[in-house]
Every structure is written in C-alpha cells, then in structure tokens.
Amino acid sequence: MAKMLLIGASGSIGEVVAPAVLKNTDKDLVLASRHPRKIPITDASRETAIKLDVTNDDELAEALKDVDFVFASLSGAMDTFASHLVKAMDKAGVKRLAFITTMGIYQEIPSWLGESPDPYTNSILRPFRKAADIIEASDLDYTIIRPGWLDYSNDTNYELNKKGEPFGGHDVSRESIADLVVRLIKDPEFGKRESFGINSPQAH
Numbered sequence: 001m002a003k004m005l006l007i008g009a010s011g012s013i014g015e016v017v018a019p020a021v022l023k024n025t026d027k028d029l030v031l032a033s034r035h036p037r038k039i040p041i042t043d044a045s046r047e048t049a050i051k052l053d054v055t056n057d058d059e060l061a062e063a064l065k066d067v068d069f070v071f072a073s074l075s076g077a078m079d080t081f082a083s084h085l086v087k088a089m090d091k092a093g094v095k096r097l098a099f100i101t102t103m104g105i106y107q108e109i110p111s112w113l114g115e116s117p118d119p120y121t122n123s124i125l126r127p128f129r130k131a132a133d134i135i136e137a138s139d140l141d142y143t144i145i146r147p148g149w150l151d152y153s154n155d156t157n158y159e160l161n162k163k164g165e166p167f168g169g170h171d172v173s174r175e176s177i178a179d180l181v182v183r184l185i186k187d188p189e190f191g192k193r194e195s196f197g198i199n200s201p202q203a204h
Contacts, residue, residue: 003066004185005030007054007085008073010038012150013100013174017071020178022046025185032063054081057088064092071181073100079130086138095141098184100177103148103167103197105129110166112204132195143184144195148172151200161197169202176200 004021008014009031021027022043031039032052039049052063054074064070070089074081082099089097103109105128109116119129135142146161151171158176159168180198184191 002026002068003028003030004069004071005032005063005067006071006073007032007052007063008075008100009033009049010035011073011075013073013147013177014071015040016174017073017178017181018042018047020175020182021185024182027069027185030063030067055084057084060084060088061092064088064094067092067094069096069098069185070094071098076127078127079134082131082134086134086140089140090138096188097135097140097142098145098181098191099131099135099142100145100147101128101132103146103199105132105146106163106195108146108161108164108166108197113167113170113202136195141192143191143193145177145180146195146197147177148197148199150174153200155200157200158198159201161199163195165197167197167199169199171202172199 004027006014006029010033028046031049033039036049036051041047052059104125105119107116119125132144149171153173154175155173156175156179161167
C-alpha cells in the first residue's frame with residue numbers, strides 16, 4: 001500500500017504538492033476536493049480524483065481506504081475539519097497526517113517581522129490554533145505545517161522552525177511546502193509528531 005490522500009487538491013497548495021509527490025515518490029494519489037472537476041490529472045494511472053466533504057464521515061471513510069499518508073490543505077472551519085479527520089483516520093487505522101495551518105498560531109512571529117496576536121482571541125487564527133490543538137492531542141503521527149504568506153515564487157530555499165522557535169521570514173513558496181511534503185513521505189520518521197513553521201530566509 002503506497003497511496004496518499006490529498007485533501008484540498010484543487011487549491012493553490014494542493015495543485016503544487018500533487019505533481020511533486022508524483023515526480024519524487026512512488027505514491028499513488030487520491031485527489032480530493034469539493035469540486036473534483038477542477039483537479040488537474042497528469043497521470044491517470046496513478047491519480048484518482050474524488051469529491052469529498054471532510055465533514056461527511058461516510059465520504060471520508062471511503063476516501064481513506066488503502067491510504068497510508070494523508071495531506072490536508074483546507075480553508076474554512078479548520079477545527080471542525082480536524083476533528084472529523086482525526087476521528088476518521090483513527091477508525092480507518094491510518095496514522096500519518098500532514099496538515100496545513102498557518103504562521104502565528106503559537107505567537108511565534110518575532111517583533112521585527114510583525115504582530116503576533118493571541119491565537120485564541122484573534123478571529124483569523126483561532127480556527128487554525130484549535131485545529132492544531134485537536135491534532136496534537138490525537139495519537140496520529142502528525143506533522144503540522146505552518147506556512148508563512150505564500151509568495152508564488154519557485155524558490156525552494158526555506159527554513160523550518162519547530163514549535164517554540166520564532167519565524168525567520170514572512171513569506172514562503174508553494175514549491176517549498178511541496179518539497180517538505182516529499183521529505184516527509186520519503187523519511188517516515190522525519191517530522192513525526194512535530195509542528196513546523198516554514199519560511200523563506202529573510203534578512204533583518
């Protein structure tokens with residue numbers, strides 16, 4: 001079994017992660033989205049596009065069949081999505097999860113880079129922080145990925161910041177996130193039960 005479920009496949013991050021995984025790993029891909037017709041398929045022998053509502057437990061259970069790695073890049077009710085996903089993965093016996101949140105959920109933005117508000121009272125950060133709390137409290141082999149602002153460059157020079165460490169830059173490319181996901185797939189022990197901030201290096 002070498003199959004990855006990519007949730008959010010029609011989003012800007014998912015569209016870059018999928019081809020990177022195809023090119024650099026042996027994973028087959030289940031590409032999931034609320035709008036599967038928007039998902040670009042480049043290799044029909046290894047990619048399957050499906051419609052998925054993460055809050056629909058039956059759809060989620062079906063999507064997780066024969067999967068050994070889940071990557072989720074979502075927007076909206078992040079804590080609700082995380083809760084359904086953790087429950088479904090536990091039920092399916094799938095352990096490995098890489099989940100995109102955002103920078104700032106641990107107030108890890110240094111003063112030279114910008115403000116770092118309380119994530120529990122900030123309306124933008126709150127659902128991301130609650131999602132991270134749910135995942136960290138689970139028994140999954142998770143990696144929480146906290147990107148800086150997406151800059152849409154092709155640069156793959158990036159830094160990783162563990163939980164408790166400050167960010168070293170404001171922006172990051174989608175290609176950098178894709179490179180990190182490939183690393184997580186290739187080395188099963190790398191990033192296990194870790195929370196990584198990811199940014200392009202920035203002088204200050």
